Amino acid sequence: MNTAIIWFRKIIRIHDNPMLIWAESSQEIDSIIPIYIIDENITGVNRLNFLYDSLLDLDKNLKEKYGTKLLICSGDSSEVIESIIEGTGQKVTSLLTDYCSEPKSRNDVGYIIENLISREVNTKVFPAVSTILDIEKITQMKHFKAPKSTKNMEKIFEENVIISPSGHLLDGELPEPDNIHSEPLVIESIIQSEQFSKFYISVKELQKKNYQLRSEKGFEKSYFLGGETEALKRLKEKITERPDFVNNFRKPSTYSTNNIENPMEPTTTGLSPYISNGCLSVKLVWNECAKLRDINQYTKPPESLHGQLMFREMFYLLSRIVENWEDDLDNSNCKPIKWDDYDREKIRAWETGVTGFPYIDAMMRQLDATGWMHHLGRHAVSCFLTRGQLWQNWKHGRDIFERKLIDADWAVNNGNWLWLAGVAPFSMPYYRVYNPCPDSKSSLNVETKEASFIRYWIPELSLYPSKYIFEPHLAPLEIQKLSNCIIGEDYPFPIINRKVSRKENISKFKENLQKL
Numbered sequence: 429m430n431t432a433i434i435w436f437r438k439i440i441r442i443h444d445n446p447m448l449i450w451a452e453s454s455q456e457i458d459s460i461i462p463i464y465i466i467d468e469n470i471t472g473v474n475r476l477n478f479l480y481d482s483l484l485d486l487d488k489n490l491k492e493k494y495g496t497k498l499l500i501c502s503g504d505s506s507e508v509i510e511s512i513i514e515g516t517g518q519k520v521t522s523l524l525t526d527y528c529s530e531p532k533s534r535n536d537v538g539y540i541i542e543n544l545i546s547r548e549v550n551t552k553v554f555p556a557v558s559t560i561l562d563i564e565k566i567t568q569m570k571h572f573k574a575p576k577s578t579k580n581m582e583k584i585f586e587e588n589v590i591i592s593p594s595g596h597l598l599d600g601e602l603p604e605p606d607n608i609h610s611e612p613l614v615i616e617s618i619i620q621s622e623q624f625s626k627f628y629i630s631v632k633e634l635q636k637k638n639y640q641l642r643s644e645k646g647f648e649k650s651y652f653l654g655g656e657t658e659a660l661k662r663l664k665e666k667i668t669e670r671p672d673f674v675n676n677f678r679k680p681s682t683y684s685t686n687n688i689e690n691p692m693e694p695t696t697t698g699l700s701p702y703i704s705n706g707c708l709s710v711k712l713v714w715n716e717c718a719k720l721r722d723i724n725q726y727t728k729p730p731e732s733l734h735g736q737l738m739f740r741e742m743f744y745l746l747s748r749i750v751e752n753w754e755d756d757l758d759n760s761n762c763k764p765i766k767w768d769d770y771d772r773e774k775i776r777a778w779e780t781g782v783t784g785f786p787y788i789d790a791m792m793r794q795l796d797a798t799g800w801m802h803h804l805g806r807h808a809v810s811c812f813l814t815r816g817q818l819w820q821n822w823k824h825g826r827d828i829f830e831r832k833l834i835d836a837d838w839a840v841n842n843g844n845w846l847w848l849a850g851v852a853p854f855s856m857p858y859y860r861v862y863n864p865c866p867d868s869k870s871s872l873n874v875e876t877k878e879a880s881f882i883r884y885w886i887p888e889l890s891l892y893p894s895k896y897i898f899e900p901h902l903a904p905l906e907i908q909k910l911s912n913c914i915i916g917e918d919y920p921f922p923i924i925n926r927k928v929s930r931k932e933n934i935s936k937f938k939e940n941l942q943k944l
Contacts, residue, residue: 429458431614432522433512435505436464436498437533438558439526439706440482441656442489444602446554447524452605457522459611461512461618462490466502466629472831473645474799478654480638482707485655487631496610499618500634501627506540508627513547515621516614522550526557526706527564529748530838558706559744560590560597560714560737567748574746576854578730581738584745595718595734600711651692651798652701652834659702663716666697667733671720678731683873684791684804685881691794694802697733700835701800703740710737743843754842756823756851763851765940767814767821774818777923778809779828781886784915784922785864786898787874788812790885797885799834804872808862810848815937816861817929822849850937858937861930865898874898888919 432454434447442448451457464483470476487498501508513520523544528534541551555562566572566584575581585591592598618624629637642650667674682695702708717733729735752759781789781796791805801809806829812818813825826845830836843852850858868876875881879897883890889897891911896903901915901922908914915921 429518429611430456430521431459431461431516431518431611432457432524433461433463433509433520435509435523435525436462436486436706437526438528439709440464440479440486441659441707441709442486442493443604443656443660444557444709444711445605446557447526448605448608449603450552450554451524452608459518459609459614460496461499461516461520461610461615462496463499463501463508463512465505465508465627466500468502472799472833472836473641474650474652474832474834475836477638477641477645477650478652478701478705478799478834480634480641481654481658482656482705484631484634484638485657485707489656494605494608494610495612496608497615497631499615500629500631501624502629503627505536506543508624509540510543511621511624511627512618513549515618515624517617518611518614520547520549522552524552524554527553527555528558529563529744556599558710559741560710561588561741561745563744563748567745572749574749575742578735578738578742581742582729585738595721596715597711597718600715602709602712602715645797652698652800654701654705654707654834656707659699659708662697662699662702663708663713666699667713667716667720671722674717674720674733675722675725676727677733678727679733679736679803680731680871681873682802682804683875684802684808685873685875686802688875688878688880691881691884692798694800696802698800704835704837704840710740713737740840744839746843747839754823754826754838756821761852762846763941763944765815765849765851765937768819770824771818771820774820774923775813775824775828777920778813778818778820778825782920783812783864783924784901784920785812785926786882786886786889786900787866787872788864790882793885795829795832799832801833806844807848808864808866808872810845811862812864814849815858815933817864817924817926817933819929819933819936822846822851858941859934861934864926867898886919888913 432451434451439445451460483500490496490498537553544551555564575584590597619628687693687695699708699713703710714737729738746761747753750761756762777783779792781793783789788809791801791809795801810825813820814822822845826841829841846852847855862872863870866872866874877894879894882897889900892900896907900919913919
């Protein structure tokens, strides 16, 4: 009996899963062994919760639809796969996995492929599973040029005939396999093998870990439930059933302070965690939007939903061809700005939401509690940390986002920080600095009349008049007392003079550019 290991990496789903489809149709494969190897570098509570949710959901779906289970492991990927091959008692002929563009992931797979050749195990890596474009194919084309805008991306899509005249993706058929087969005895023999057991995490263990994390964090703070089931439900509620929303969507016009009625619920789709974790196919999202497209009123890129997906593809392409994409040195997409040395107190205040700037603090507290933040909130806090007020290296913020965001994505996270720190070729002008104390006219799109978002995330200020809530240190002492919050005692004074720092930082950025 020929057996294939199916290694889920950037995808945690059944729909649009070419590995499962290939295994089902192949005459060479009799049964499969589905596995997932948890990245031990993921330490953020919200990220882990979302991942555990997603794995438990995938295991449940595999059991219900195909009568098989997911082998969940933690450890060195090459050692895990070696232990599975040793523990099957059957001939493993194939390792099927999905393409990942991160350097470490590509190196890991290359090492595994090389080691499996001697075992006569064929490794097949499926491209364009977590993206729309085949990243390797596109970036290796003779006339490929690094994109810097959605116009460049539209040209790439057009030249490679990605989209049909109706707006659908040409390879957008996303079937689920009808019947995939696993041998229960083989799966159990692997689980019982001594070599594999040290890597294996049972479903009960994972459920226990998940519950413990949620109970320690607080169940009311766990807003985004991970998994393919939840992803498809949210896709239906946020896109499929809302044609007007899709056609009129302009991302810069959405409120950064979430729904007024529910400070937890985004005014955008909130699908990014499901796409980045592979619970939801980005191709399916594209096609669902295309189905609803009204040619007379459909918003165009870059503001449309399709435009946002193109931005994501752009960062994936750039991250593959730009050396040192994640660094500020020897990176062609990063101007070598001389930032201040790491300032522990400033970084701590920024990360924990005690800068004395309520809008910044509310966003950072939301991130810590839920693992999510609106894109305009990300614009504001990253600008504040770097070129706006604190003059700290963008990599410090990037690392905190990488740990805490449930939609953390190596290509996109680095791309966003390069962009918002003002150091990339595609950045906004460095002198366009967001005001961390926004009013109703701010491009950050803040709800200021009720200010319910600030009151929710900064309960110390919940009784403040809206007039002062974004700059509470300006409130007369009498109002501070009536609001049960004395600035400097119950909530901090601003850690920096925003107007002075803005002026100084713009000057420093300009000087840095003149020296290049």
